[in-house]
Amino acid sequence: MLVLLRSLWSYRGFVVSSIRNEFKARFTRSKLGGLWMIINPLAQVLIYALVLSNVLAAKLPGIDNQYAYALYLMAGILAWSLFFEVITRCLTLFIEQGNLMKKMAFPRITLPAIVSGSCLLNHSLLFVAILGVFTVLGHPPTWLALWLLPLMVILLALSLSIGMMLGIVNVFVRDVGQVVPIVLQTLFWFTPIVYPVSILPENLQSLICYNPIYPLINAYQNILVFNQSPSTESLLITTGLAFLFIIFSLFVFRRASPEMVDVL
């Protein structure tokens, strides 16, 4: 494990410049460039808000703002988008970079590192943009928003470990690449992002706590919309889980990476 980290450190310059290049490449050929990373999720929010606000707006207690539902959506989608982007990109990462992995000798761990860095950068930009939108809609963020910084790291760790394992398995069993988008879509609707958890029937509400990313999504919503600090107990469990996942996925990565090149 230490070897992985050491080789990552010696390639830090490469990782940083790759993230920068990726960011730059986004601007070179499109007029709005990286802005699309912000416009896309916000457009999604807008669509849900237009379609569902009449049905769901009344169900949001504890907040006094005519855009309450839109704010709630934004907080959830902000968190979800990081999870979604990291997993989708990790899923095809090793297949896309297969040729490079076969032809150049470099620490493979840099590949997920670049993805994490680049996703985290996007996420931070979206985060800042959403803080701006919140202010415009009359719900300026409080100091509690600082909570989001450690939360981002935990969310990233969780997404990265799941994404890496799926990405590794996808190299050997390509069906995974087809199944995961469907699972993600399902998971999106089984997570209270578009709707508040309170509208679920009692028995389903107790099930939702087995959803590994719900505590994080919920924490984002509590902090940004309801100005509440997150519940430390469920966060501790999620942090522990993320830590275990990361260790496990790095172990699998170490064992699998020589074989990945064989089948790519």
Place this chain on the structure above:
Amino acid sequence: MSLIYVNNIGKAYRTYNSEWQRFARWFYLPVSPCREDWTIRNVSFRVNPGESVAIVGENGAGKSTLLKMITGTLRPTEGNVHISGSVGAILELGMGFLPDLTGRENAIHTSGLMGYSDKRIKSAISEIERFSEIGKYFDEPVRTYSSGMQMRVAFSVATAFSPDLLIIDEALSVGDSYFQQKCFSFLDSYMKQGGSLLFVSHDVGAVKSLCDRAVLIDQGRLVKDGSPKEVVDLYEGIISQRSDLGSKELTIVQENKTDTALINATTITTNGDAELLEFNVLDENDKNVLYIESEKKLKVNYKVRLNKFFERPAFGIIIRDKYGSSMFEISSYAMGIEYAPIEKDKIVNVVFEFNFNLRQGQYSFSIGVSNKGYARTEFEEISLLMHDVKQIQVIECPNSINYGGVYNMNPMLSVFESK
């Protein structure tokens, strides 16, 4: 201390009944794969500092797998590779280039991928720009480049850090001839400065001229490790073995020369249908000679016994320099002379006469006997090919003009003022 020590290396591709078994192996569960395909096995060799070594072999022989294991992109299934010193590898030119970035940015990016620190990249970048010679395009996006320009940048990046060892996989076959020439002269000076080279190529000329040693890989095994000439002869023997249409199989023999044997050769490829009995190099007075003055007449006379009926026999000769590069080769078939069929067990005398215009130096004669020529210089059956049967020393001709190059073309010259 050798730069690279490849120790009994082997690579097997494993197939499992189910991928679950593969996953189980990661967790140290005892699962045996249902099939192991060894693409290469039991290969050992060394590359010493300052040495340049070629790897030759047919497509699919396992050369690229071997190089990938040496560079570290593939992990060997058994054996190991010891490397002491810095290694630069060009397995594929332009690998890792991003089309939207400029040549400069890509040069920095790829150098980073090769593991160089920002500081070293900064100091090397101007050298890369200079060597690639693509002018203002260096700051244009790579997607606007032609493939030749991409290869110029890629080669410049790979060589800019002057590693102790350079590994090149058939990369030099692209690009225009000017840049190719430049690459070769770079390699030349790189090797003069003590750099080592590990080089995969199908270009036997490049192998002979660039390398001190060669390694022949055939069907995943190391068949020969020796001088480029020996290895290339064996390699070409194997190729004719595979392409031979005759019913009998060709055998290839390479032995150390002994002075006692009547007939010597470094490499003999034969199916037993023809046998060399005698080989003589004669001057104009029909006397056996070991050396000859350049531009004198020379006769080569050899006797072969034909052990079967030859429908359309053809006889040939090859003259090579001491590096094994062919100076001249000809066969009766290529000269357009067809002989009548020759019965079994006949002994045939073949005489070639030349004006031996080659420049001073050491040359050797190789002979070939084959049957049923087709196309320009192909034969359905190769019966005998013997390399370096005899040597001859050519000494300077006192009356000749002073010329450079390989042979005297006897030029006519006129110089006059144009009006």
